[in-house]
Amino acid sequence: MRATLPAALILSSALALTACAAGEKTTPLPADEPPPAAGMTDGATEDDAVEVTRAELKDADGASRGTVTIEDVDDGRLAVVVEASGLTPGFHAVHLHTIGKCEPNSVDPKDATKKGDFLSSGGHLGEGDHPDHAADLPPLLALKDGTASLRVVTDRVDSDTLLDDDGSAFVVHEKPDNFANIPERYASGGADAETKKAGDAGPRVVCGAFLPE
Numbered sequence: 442m443r444a445t446l447p448a449a450l451i452l453s454s455a456l457a458l459t460a461c462a463a464g465e466k467t468t469p470l471p472a473d474e475p476p477p478a479a480g481m482t483d484g485a486t487e488d489d490a491v492e493v494t495r496a497e498l499k500d501a502d503g504a505s506r507g508t509v510t511i512e513d514v515d516d517g518r519l520a521v522v523v524e525a526s527g528l529t530p531g532f533h534a535v536h537l538h539t540i541g542k543c544e545p546n547s548v549d550p551k552d553a554t555k556k557g558d559f560l561s562s563g564g565h566l567g568e569g570d571h572p573d574h575a576a577d578l579p580p581l582l583a584l585k586d587g588t589a590s591l592r593v594v595t596d597r598v599d600s601d602t603l604l605d606d607d608g609s610a611f612v613v614h615e616k617p618d619n620f621a622n623i624p625e626r627y628a629s630g631g632a633d634a635e636t637k638k639a640g641d642a643g644p645r646v647v648c649g650a651f652l653p654e
């Protein structure tokens with residue numbers, strides 16, 4: 442003879458399932474767990490970030506303009522964290538340059554005919570054209586009071602490259618970065634060689650050197 446479940450048991454099971462499903466939909470996030478910060482990868486929070494290196498930002502007169510910190514956030518991805526001040530309000534191009542030497546009025550290591558502020562820091566880190574260099578980062582926005590902060594995660598560069606024998610530098614430029622985005626109506630051939638070097642970002646105004654220990 443086939444056993445049948447009592448109707449009351451079936452009903453209570455159904456109610457339990459419904460309650461469970463409804464509960465899952467409305468369960469709030471634990472209050473002590475902040476949402477992941479923008480730019481973080483799955484499961485990584487700012488708390489997981491480990492400082493790799495840090496540099497003081499200086500202008501050509503040697504005055505402090507804040508700090509830049511490199512953090513290992515997750516699986517080798519790096520966060521570049523900038524806290525700057527004393528900048529001209531508006532957008533400024535920022536890049537990682539090849540040499541950790543921030544010398545005012547120095548000679549370009551690749552072109553001895555060029556001399557200027559922080560040219561000792563070399564060109565953009567990485568191969569190819571701007572904005573595909575490992576060096577290239579989103580711009581920094583300086584507020585009306587000249588302060589600026591930025592936190593960006595990049596997977597284009599690793600800490601060994603930043604902290605190789607001659608180090609590297611974080612450079613803030615006077616002008617915005619055009620990311621070599623030159624519309625056809627301005628130039629039929631697109632960006633020229635000069636633009637593909639550094640995005641027409643103008644002089645280097647602030648520099649911070651990352652050096653190996």
Ligand SMILES: [Cu+2]
Binds near residue numbers: 538614639642
């Ligand atoms: Cu640059």
Ligand SMILES: [Zn+2]
Binds near residue numbers: 572574576577638640
């Ligand atoms: Zn570049």
